[in-house]
Amino acid sequence: MRNKKGKTPIEVFYDENNQLSKDIKESAKGIADSGMVVAMLVAIVAFAAALTVPGDKKSVNNAWFIVFIVTNAIALFTSSASILSFLSNFTSSRFADAEFVTSLHPSLTVGCGLLIISVAAMVVAFVAASFLIFDHTTKWVSYVVTPMGFFPLLVFILFQSKFCEDSYWSKYYRPKLE
Numbered sequence: 001m002r003n004k005k006g007k008t009p010i011e012v013f014y015d016e017n018n019q020l021s022k023d024i025k026e027s028a029k030g031i032a033d034s035g036m037v038v039a040m041l042v043a044i045v046a047f048a049a050a051l052t053v054p055g056d057k058k059s060v061n062n063a064w065f066i067v068f069i070v071t072n073a074i075a076l077f078t079s080s081a082s083i084l085s086f087l088s089n090f091t092s093s094r095f096a097d098a099e100f101v102t103s104l105h106p107s108l109t110v111g112c113g114l115l116i117i118s119v120a121a122m123v124v125a126f127v128a129a130s131f132l133i134f135d136h137t138t139k140w141v142s143y144v145v146t147p148m149g150f151f152p153l154l155v156f157i158l159f160q161s162k163f164c165e166d167s168y169w170s171k172y173y174r175p176k177l178e
Contacts, residue, residue, distance in 0.1 A: 067125075
C-alpha cells in the first residue's frame, strides 16, 4: 500500500528515521574500529609467539607443543580474518538501510565472532606454553595458571550472552518488510 504521497510504509520508515540510520552507521564504524584494534593486538601477540616458541628442542615431541602451535595458528589466522572483516566496514560504501533494520552489518557479526575465537585460542596457547615451560621443573605452576586463563573467557561469555542471543535472533528471525 502507498500513502497520499505515494510512499510505501518502508520508505516512510526510512524517511522518518534518517538520523537514526546515520547514528547506527557511525556506531557500527566505531565498533569496527575498536574490534580492529583488539584483533591487531591478538595478531601481533600470536605472530610474536610463533617466532619465540617456548621450550627446548625436546619439546617438539610433546603434545603440549602441538596444542601450542595449532592454537597459536588459529589465533593468528582468525584475528587476521577479523581484521579484514572489520576493515571491510571502512572500505565498503554499501551500508544499505535495509541491512540495519533487522540485524547488524554482516561484517560486524563475523568480525566479532572471529575475534572471540582468536582470543580463546590465544588463551589456550598460553596455557599450553605454560605446560611446555614448567613441564620438567614446577608443574604445579601450570595447574594454577590454567583456571586463571579460562576465567576471563567465562566472564566474557557471561557478559556477551545477551549480545549473542540478540545476534542470533536478528539473523534468523526477520520480519517481512515490503
